[in-house]
Amino acid sequence: MKRTVLEIVLALAMVGAAAFGYMSWKQSQGSKLAIEELTKASEEATAKIEEAEKSAKAASEELETMSKESEAAAAKASQFDAVKAGLASGATLADLEAAYKKEKNLSPERLIGLATLRMLTKGAEDPGTIEAYKKALALADWSNRKNTICAAQIGLAATGEKVDVMADCLPKGSPKMAEGHSKDDGHADHSKEEAKGKGDPAAKDNGHGKKEDAHAKKDEHAADEHAKDGEKTAEKPAEKHATPHWDYEGDMGPARWVKEFPTCGKGQKQSPLNIKGPFVKQRVDLAPSYKPGPLTMLNNGHTIQVNIPAGSKLRIDGIAYDLLQFHFHRPSEEQIDGKPMAMVAHFVHKSADGKLAVIGVLLKEGNENPNIKTLWANLPAGEGPPVDVPDVTFNPASLLPKELDFWSYEGSLTTPPCTEGVRFFILRTPVNISKEQVNAFPFKLNARPVQPQNNREITIGLAPADVNWLGDVLAQAMPAHARAAVEAVEAL
Ligand SMILES: [Zn+2]
Numbered sequence: 001m002k003r004t005v006l007e008i009v010l011a012l013a014m015v016g017a018a019a020f021g022y023m024s025w026k027q028s029q030g031s032k033l034a035i036e037e038l039t040k041a042s043e044e045a046t047a048k049i050e051e052a053e054k055s056a057k058a059a060s061e062e063l064e065t066m067s068k069e070s071e072a073a074a075a076k077a078s079q080f081d082a083v084k085a086g087l088a089s090g091a092t093l094a095d096l097e098a099a100y101k102k103e104k105n106l107s108p109e110r111l112i113g114l115a116t117l118r119m120l121t122k123g124a125e126d127p128g129t130i131e132a133y134k135k136a137l138a139l140a141d142w143s144n145r146k147n148t149i150c151a152a153q154i155g156l157a158a159t160g161e162k163v164d165v166m167a168d169c170l171p172k173g174s175p176k177m178a179e180g181h182s183k184d185d186g187h188a189d190h191s192k193e194e195a196k197g198k199g200d201p202a203a204k205d206n207g208h209g210k211k212e213d214a215h216a217k218k219d220e221h222a223a224d225e226h227a228k229d230g231e232k233t234a235e236k237p238a239e240k241h242a243t244p245h246w247d248y249e250g251d252m253g254p255a256r257w258v259k260e261f262p263t264c265g266k267g268q269k270q271s272p273l274n275i276k277g278p279f280v281k282q283r284v285d286l287a288p289s290y291k292p293g294p295l296t297m298l299n300n301g302h303t304i305q306v307n308i309p310a311g312s313k314l315r316i317d318g319i320a321y322d323l324l325q326f327h328f329h330r331p332s333e334e335q336i337d338g339k340p341m342a343m344v345a346h347f348v349h350k351s352a353d354g355k356l357a358v359i360g361v362l363l364k365e366g367n368e369n370p371n372i373k374t375l376w377a378n379l380p381a382g383e384g385p386p387v388d389v390p391d392v393t394f395n396p397a398s399l400l401p402k403e404l405d406f407w408s409y410e411g412s413l414t415t416p417p418c419t420e421g422v423r424f425f426i427l428r429t430p431v432n433i434s435k436e437q438v439n440a441f442p443f444k445l446n447a448r449p450v451q452p453q454n455n456r457e458i459t460i461g462l463a464p465a466d467v468n469w470l471g472d473v474l475a476q477a478m479p480a481h482a483r484a485a486v487e488a489v490e491a492l
Contacts, residue, residue, distance in 0.1 A: 057109075090121045090122070092117060092121070093114075093117045093118060093120075093121040093122070096113070096114060096117055097114065100114060106135075107139070108135075108136040108137075108139040108140035108148045108152065109136075109148055111132050111133075111135050111136035111139065111152075112132075112133070112136045112148065112151050112152055112155060114132050115129050115130075115132035115133040115136060115152075115155055116155060118132060119155065119158065119159065124158055124159040124160060125159070125160070129159055130156070130159045130161055133152050133155045133156045133159060133161070134152075134156065134161075136148065136151075136152040136155075137149065137152035137153060137156060137163075140152055146168070146260065149166065149169070150165075150166065150168070150169035153165045153166060153169055154169060168262075246260070246261075246415075246416050248302075248445050248446050248447065248448070249445060254448050254449055257416050257418065260416065261416040261417040261418055263412070263417055263418045263419060263420065264416055264417065264418035267412055267418055267420050268420075268452075268454045268455070269410050269411055269412060269420045269421075269454065269456060270411065270412045270418060270420070270451035270452070271333070271358075271409075271411030271412045271413070271414045271422065271424060271448075271451060272333035272334045272335070272411070272414055272424075272447075272448060272450050272451065273334060273335075273409055273411065273424075273450055273451060273453055273456075273458065274334075274335040274336075274337075274338055274450040274453075275334055275335065275336050275337070275407050275426060275458055276336075276337050276338070276458075277458075279407065279457075279458055279459060279460035280457045280458070280459045280460070281459065281460055281461070282408065282459035282460065282461040283461060284316060284317060284406075284408065284425075284459075284461045285315065285316070285317050285318065286314070286315075286316055286359075286404055286406060286425060286461070287314065287315040287316075288312075288313070288314045288315075288323075288347075288359065288397065288400065288404075289312070289313050289314075289315070289397075290308075290312040290313075290323060290395060290396040290397035290400075291311045291312050291395065291397075292393045292394065292395035293308065293309040293311065293312070293393065293394065293395075294309060294388065294389070294392070294393065294394075295374075295375075295378060295388075295389040295392040295393065295394040296309075296386050296387065296388050296389065297375070297378060297379065297380055297386065297387055297389060298380055298384065298385060298386040298387060299379070299380045299382060299383045299384065299442065300383065301383045302415060302443070302446055303327040303328055303329065303443060303446050304327060304328055304375075304379060304380075304441065304442065304443070305325050305326070305327035305386075306325060306326050306327070306375065306394070306396070307324070307325045307386050308323045308324060308325055308326070308396060310322065312396055313349075314347075314349045314357065314359065316357060316423070319351060320351065320352070321349035321350055321351045321355070321357050322349060322350055322351075323347060323348070323349050323396060324348050324349065324350055325347075325348050326345050326346060326347040326348065326396060326399070327345070327346055327348075328343055328344070328345050328346075328363075328441060328443075328446075329343060329344050329346065329414075329446050329447045330342070330343045330438065330441050330443055330444065330445065330446055330447065331343060331344075331445075331447055332344035332360075332362050332363070332447065333346075333360075333414050333447040333448055333450075334360055334362070334426050334450070335450050336362070340447065341362040341363060341364050341365075341430055342363050342364060342365040342433055342435075342438045343362075343363040343433060343438060343441065344360050344361065344362050344363060344447075345360070345361040345363060345399055346358050346359070346360055346414075347359040347360075347361065347396065355421065355423070356413075356421065356422040356423070357422070357423045357424075357425065358411075358422055358423070358424050358425070359400075359406075359425045359426075359427065360424060360425065360426040360427065361399055361400060361401065361427050361430075361431060362426065362427065362430035362431070363430060363431060363432070363433040363438075364430035364431070364432060364433065365432075365433065365434070365435055365438060366432035366433070366434065367432045367434060368432070368433075368434040368436070368437060369399075369431060369432050369433045369434065369437060371394075371398040371399050372399075372433055372437050373437070374392065374394060375394070376437060376440050376441075378392060379442065399431065400427070400431075401427055401429035401430070401431050402429070403427075403428070403429040404427060404429075405427070405428040405429065405460075405461065406425040406426060406427050406428060406460070406461055407425075407426045407428060407458050407459070407460055408423065408424060408425050408426070408458070408459045408460075408461060409423075409424050409453075409456050409457070409458045409459070410422075410423060410424075410456055411423075411424045411451075411456075412451075414448045415448070428460075
């Protein structure tokens with residue numbers, strides 16, 4: 001019974017998030033709901049952790065339904081004030097936060113639930129509210145959960161943050177959601193907050209996964225999972241959600257991605273490209289400094305991905321990007337003069353202000369690659385959440401060629417939602433992979449076709465390779481305390 005009540009409260013909280021957004025264009029009607037009932041619900045909500053979890057799950061399901069029936073959600077807008085009153089004591093929020101504190105990885109749906117409760121309890125201006133919505137959005141975005149993305153965007157807009165609410169998120173016939181105004185606390189501050197790891201997942205959260213939904217994780221997307229928490233690779237369960245499946249062939253193949261993910265079809269700076277001249281010469285200081293660390297791998301249904309613990313960086317003209325993950329495509333997505341290579345490894349990096357940069361390492365059929373051998377020997381048995389491989393240390397730098405000459409262009413994620421603003425550096429020197437190793441890769445085809453170049457330049461550049469290698473050697477030889485000091489300085 002308690003559970004049911006809490007479910008209702010959380011569900012209403014979800015409605016509230018959507019409703020709050022709608023209120024910017026549609027006036028709320030006076031609430032007549034019984035406040036006592038909600039107050040009671042708020043007290044009940046201080047119940048057990050399991051109940052809170054179940055309820056949050058139910059709420060997220062409710063959210064999905066609601067996103068589909070946004071008209072209905074708008075009709076419920078008047079309940080918002082009642083919910084707010086019911087939660088004003090803060091007990092519900094405190095309880096939920098306590099329940100979630102034990103968890104290492106909150107799903108984006110739970111983060112939204114939390115953010116919404118915060119908004120209801122502490123107000124839209126509360127930094128914790130905004131942070132939770134932002135985190136939810138980042139996670140949902142990477143895992144491609146459209147309804148959750150919508151909820152987070154609407155929630156963020158309601159807090160006054162500047163966010164583009166996708167047209168698909170708005171009810172039919174409604175005016176475009178007013179964009180929030182940007183706050184003074186810039187991105188940098190925000191990412192520091194994230195780095196602090198407050199509210200960051202701390203325990204396992206993989207009990208809710210449903211096999212078929214593992215499809216939702218993907219490629220560049222699943223990327224982001226690691227680095228939310230500064231220390232360990234995050235695990236995110238493949239939870240129930242309404243994400244459409246997509247694939248590299250057939251009914252859900254690349255030509256159809258546009259149906260659910262407009263940018264994939266309408267974007268003008270999509271990846272991958274066929275790399276052909278003329279090239280524009282460009283001087284870019286491309287300086288990876290990757291570090292050895294424990295090996296964590298996953299099969300996300302679209303690729304094999306290695307999640308990287310915090311500490312491996314790429315500097316592009318002095319600006320630091322964290323290496324989040326690398327993953328593979330077969331054949332290479334990029335073509336060189338119209339021809340793909342056997343495979344490519346994409347190293348996905350993200351800067352403190354959220355910019356993405358990908359280094360592509362082309363894999364050419366030839367001798368066996370001992371580092372690929374290490375990876376392939378530890379392939380996850382099947383599609384699922386990340387798996388920590390015990391007793392194996394892996395250095396991502398071992399997959400880079402010594403020469404870091406590159407072709408570069410502005411592109412996009414090569415998987416839905418094909419978000420643009422990703423800087424690509426395709427290394428001109430391929431590394432070897434044997435035919436047997438190519439055949440042992442579990443995906444026969446997981447490459448998006450090349451995209452129109454449109455008005456983009458492809459540049460050609462050099463990077464100071466020797467310096468990087470020296471850096472790696474030094475990093476490995478350095479005593480731990482010295483390395484810690486260097487990292488502390490780097491973090492400044
Ligand atoms: Zn990729």
